[in-house]
Amino acid sequence: MRFVSTRSASATAEARKDYSFKEAVLAGWADDGGMILPQQVPKVSRETLRAWARLSYPQLCVEIFRLFVDENDVPLEVLEDIMINKAFKRFGSSEVVEVKNVCPKEHANFNICELWHGPTLAFKDLGLQILGQLLQYFLAQDRQNLLLLVGTSGDTGSAAIEAVKGLNNVDIMVLYPLKEYANISLVQELQMTSCNRERNVDVLAVEGTSDDLDVPMEILFRDAHYKREHRLGSINSVNIARVLAQVVHYFYSFLCVCPGAANTASFFVPTGAAGHISAGVLAVQMGLPAERLCAATNENDILHRFISTGTLQKSGAVAQTNSPSMDIQVPYNIERLMYIMTAGDSRQVIAWMNEFKATGRLGLSWEEMRPLRDLGLTSAMATSSRVLEVISAVQCRGGYMLDPHTAVGVAAFLDAPPSQGPSVCMACAHPMKFAETVAAAFQVSVDVANHMMPDADHPSVSRVFQLLRDHGTVSTGSLPCQVLRRGEDWAMSLRKLIATIETRRLQPKM
Ligand SMILES: *Cc1c(COP(=O)(O)O)cnc(C)c1O
Numbered sequence: 001m002r003f004v005s006t007r008s009a010s011a012t013a014e015a016r017k018d019y020s021f022k023e024a025v026l027a028g029w030a031d032d033g034g035m036i037l038p039q040q041v042p043k044v045s046r047e048t049l050r051a052w053a054r055l056s057y058p059q060l061c062v063e064i065f066r067l068f069v070d071e072n073d074v075p076l077e078v079l080e081d082i083m084i085n086k087a088f089k090r091f092g093s094s095e096v097v098e099v100k101n102v103c104p105k106e107h108a109n110f111n112i113c114e115l116w117h118g119p120t121l122a123f124k125d126l127g128l129q130i131l132g133q134l135l136q137y138f139l140a141q142d143r144q145n146l147l148l149l150v151g152t153s154g155d156t157g158s159a160a161i162e163a164v165k166g167l168n169n170v171d172i173m174v175l176y177p178l179k180e181y182a183n184i185s186l187v188q189e190l191q192m193t194s195c196n197r198e199r200n201v202d203v204l205a206v207e208g209t210s211d212d213l214d215v216p217m218e219i220l221f222r223d224a225h226y227k228r229e230h231r232l233g234s235i236n237s238v239n240i241a242r243v244l245a246q247v248v249h250y251f252y253s254f255l256c257v258c259p260g261a262a263n264t265a266s267f268f269v270p271t272g273a274a275g276h277i278s279a280g281v282l283a284v285q286m287g288l289p290a291e292r293l294c295a296a297t298n299e300n301d302i303l304h305r306f307i308s309t310g311t312l313q314k315s316g317a318v319a320q321t322n323s324p325s326m327d328i329q330v331p332y333n334i335e336r337l338m339y340i341m342t343a344g345d346s347r348q349v350i351a352w353m354n355e356f357k358a359t360g361r362l363g364l365s366w367e368e369m370r371p372l373r374d375l376g377l378t379s380a381m382a383t384s385s386r387v388l389e390v391i392s393a394v395q396c397r398g399g400y401m402l403d404p405h406t407a408v409g410v411a412a413f414l415d416a417p418p419s420q421g422p423s424v425c426m427a428c429a430h431p432m433k434f435a436e437t438v439a440a441a442f443q444v445s446v447d448v449a450n451h452m453m454p455d456a457d458h459p460s461v462s463r464v465f466q467l468l469r470d471h472g473t474v475s476t477g478s479l480p481c482q483v484l485r486r487g488e489d490w491a492m493s494l495r496k497l498i499a500t501i502e503t504r505r506l507q508p509k510m
Pocket of ligand 1: 124155156237271276277325405
């Protein structure tokens with residue numbers, strides 16, 4: 001299996017490049033600035049699906065990765081060791097992912113797929129722990145280092161740090177937007193800044209939105225010479241290993257609700273950068289029996305407008321919502337969706353992306369959008385006030401507490417026409433991470449909201465309680481990390497810090 005860039009047609013025939021799995025994982029972005037996808041999509045038969053129904057989550061990860069990864073890139077026993085012994089060992093559930101029937105009286109066939117049992121209580125742990133282990137394996141093999149540069153609107157940062165902290169061959173630099181510029185929660189911030197003392201971790205707060213902080217990072221990443229020289233890597237949802245890890249969410253939850261694989265299911269997916277939903281589209285191409293795959297956005301609804309009308313157009317500044325991990329103005333994985341829509345016509349993808357960049361608008365026809373519709377892709381939008389309503393309604397009627405991101409997906413389910421088969425909503429975080437919003441939903445104080453939290457004895461939940469207690473007792477009021485100020489040349493500041501990290505790497509370990 002080889003991997004290709006969504007922009008591969010921009011190179012001349014000789015220079016056109018495909019990637020092995022290892023090269024694709026280490027590159028993050030393709031060298032031509034495009035995004036990486038598998039060259040062919042492996043097909044999964046109903047028979048295989050039925051056989052998969054007996055597998056545990058880690059075993060299913062092995063089976064799905066095997067379809068994409070050659071033995072000589074990662075031998076089967078290494079893949080098994082990563083998935084079965086390593087990646088999920090710090091998860092608070094022995095099943096790794098749990099699918100639960102919620103509100104059975106009203107919606108007999110509505111299920112929540114809990115993807116948040118990892119160390120930072122967000123679904124990103126699932127993909128990032130796998131990616132961290134793959135990187136460790138590849139880098140140790142080559143006796144190389146990699147410097148991961150990560151921009152986060154909240155959840156990616158801590159999940160990425162937890163996936164690589166303490167590893168020998170990886171350093172990580174995380175940029176996050178200060179509270180004044182984005183709705184980042186206290187827990188999200190503490191989960192990151194509390195790791196700043198780890199030897200291979202640097203956390204930077206930025207006076208800007210999550211789109212602003214992408215700008216200096218893109219400058220460094222698109223400088224191919226600099227990127228190679230300093231061995232920069234990315235683990236944002238651009239990384240193909242994370243997309244493949246997310247494909248597993250769909251097959252696993254499908255088999256929990258349709259073990260005989262005889263039926264179809266509908267999926268409701270809270271969407272920000274569109275990584276998770278792109279993985280869903282890939283899963284459907286592979287043969288996931290999906291009646292509907294709904295991309296659920298918050299007020300940052302460019303993807304919803306694109307899917308429902310064919311028009312891709314920004315709508316002013318990033319809206320700060322109560323589902324901050326989805327406050328993204330332009331979901332970069334749209335380029336992957338375009339590649340899939342055009343059946344791999346990179347020339348067309350490049351032309352569309354250029355038109356969008358140059359004019360700020362791209363209008364595609366009903367016919368051009370057809371391939372996405374044929375895969376069952378739909379969309380919906382929920383406002384912050386709708387999110388509060390849904391959190392309180394599901395708690396009152398089903399006794400189940402949603403986090404605000406999951407509530408965006410559940411709102412889409414409640415507003416959608418009824419499905420024939422079962423429905424699954426992806427639960428991307430635990431409500432503990434967003435106590436401020438839970439408090440607003442129930443009109444109580446944050447303290448009271450914290451006391452209402454479910455799963456208090458879950459190891460990842462109790463770790464968050466510990467962080468909050470430490471913050472209450474030792475907080476000095478000043479941030480325990482460097483800040484990139486407005487008006488500074490951020491790309492230059494990053495280059496300077498990268499030089500410091502490289503010096504530090506040469507010093508003997510303590
Ligand atoms: C990252 C994240 C999302 C959005 O995922 P994308 O792949 O960017 O669409 C949704 N919810 C939570 C809690 C997240 O952390």
